[in-house]
Amino acid sequence: MKLNRPARRALLVVHVAASAGWLGLTLGLLALGIAAATTGSEVTVESSVRAMKLFADWLLLPVAFLTLLSGLVLSLGTVWGLARHRWVYTKFWLSLATTTATVFALRPGVNSAVAAVATGRPLPDAGDVLYGPIVSLSAYVFMTVISVLKPWGLTRRGRRLRAPARKQTNITALI
Numbered sequence: 001m002k003l004n005r006p007a008r009r010a011l012l013v014v015h016v017a018a019s020a021g022w023l024g025l026t027l028g029l030l031a032l033g034i035a036a037a038t039t040g041s042e043v044t045v046e047s048s049v050r051a052m053k054l055f056a057d058w059l060l061l062p063v064a065f066l067t068l069l070s071g072l073v074l075s076l077g078t079v080w081g082l083a084r085h086r087w088v089y090t091k092f093w094l095s096l097a098t099t100t101a102t103v104f105a106l107r108p109g110v111n112s113a114v115a116a117v118a119t120g121r122p123l124p125d126a127g128d129v130l131y132g133p134i135v136s137l138s139a140y141v142f143m144t145v146i147s148v149l150k151p152w153g154l155t156r157r158g159r160r161l162r163a164p165a166r167k168q169t170n171i172t173a174l175i
Contacts (some may be wrong), residue, residue, distance in 0.1 A: 001076075001077060002030065002078065003073075003074075003077035003078055007077075008074070008077065010080060010156070011070055011073060011074050011077070012074060014066070014070045015071055015074055018063055018066040018067040018070055019067050019071075019096065019143075021059075021063045021067075021146075022060075022063045022064055022067050022140060022165060023137070023140045023141075023144070023147070024164035025055055025059055025060055026133050026136045026137045027133075027137065028055060028141060029052055029056070029060075029106075029129075029132070029133040029136075030130070030133035030134065030137055032048045032049070032052045032055075032129070033048070033052065033126075033129035033130045033133050034130070035048045036048035036049050036052070036113070036123055036124035036126075036129050037129060037130055042117070042120075043124075045117055045122075045123055046117045048129075049112060049113045049114045049117055049123070049129060051131060052110045052113070052114075053110050053111065053114045054098075054169075056106060056107045056110050057107070060102055060106075060107075061102060061103070062100070062101075062139065064095075064099040064102055067093045067095060068092075068096065068099055070091065070092065071092065071095060075088050075092065081161075082158045082159065083155055083158070084154060084155060084157060084158030084161060085150070085152070085153070085154060085155065085158055086151070086152035086153060086154070086155055087146045087147070087149075087150050087151055087152055089155060090092070090143075090146060090152075091143050091146060091147065094139050094143055095143070096139070098135075098136050098139045101132070101135065102132070102136070105131075105132055106132030106133070106136065109127075109128035109129065109131070109132055110128065110129060112124065112128055112150050113125075113128045113129050116149065118120075128138075133155055137170060146171070
């Protein structure tokens with residue numbers, strides 16, 4: 001099923017806004033993580049990791065799921081298709097992987113950091129608040145680049161789907 005033009009445009013706006021929000025949240029998490037890892041102030045460490053928890057618990061997952069869902073609907077409802085072009089397929093799997101990593105790595109790391117500093121202990125491992133945002137940011141920037149450049153061409157499935165259309169066009173040209 002193909003989306004009509006107004007629906008496709010509206011969904012594209014939602015997808016780009018959600019993706020930009022996901023990127024911005026990750027930049028904010030990275031800034032807070034850097035502040036927590038590099039400061040000598042216990043107050044700054046605690047406020048930074050508590051803010052990270054707030055972002056991770058209330059904003060990050062809804063924005064991640066909105067990005068993933070809107071991208072999936074866009075790919076299935078447009079000529080790009082989910083498995084026709086390598087860049088679309090790569091973005092889908094990276095989005096799924098980063099969403100999963102948010103649930104199973106980033107949030108637990110932030111939660112352990114909050115638990116430690118809430119009891120007056122120092123930040124146990126700076127990696128708990130830095131690695132997740134660094135990896136996520138790298139993935140989002142990479143996905144943004146391939147969204148703009150659209151590299152790598154068609155997948156094997158995309159070439160198979162395109163072949164009958166070319167044959168039909170060539171037969172029509174001969175008639």
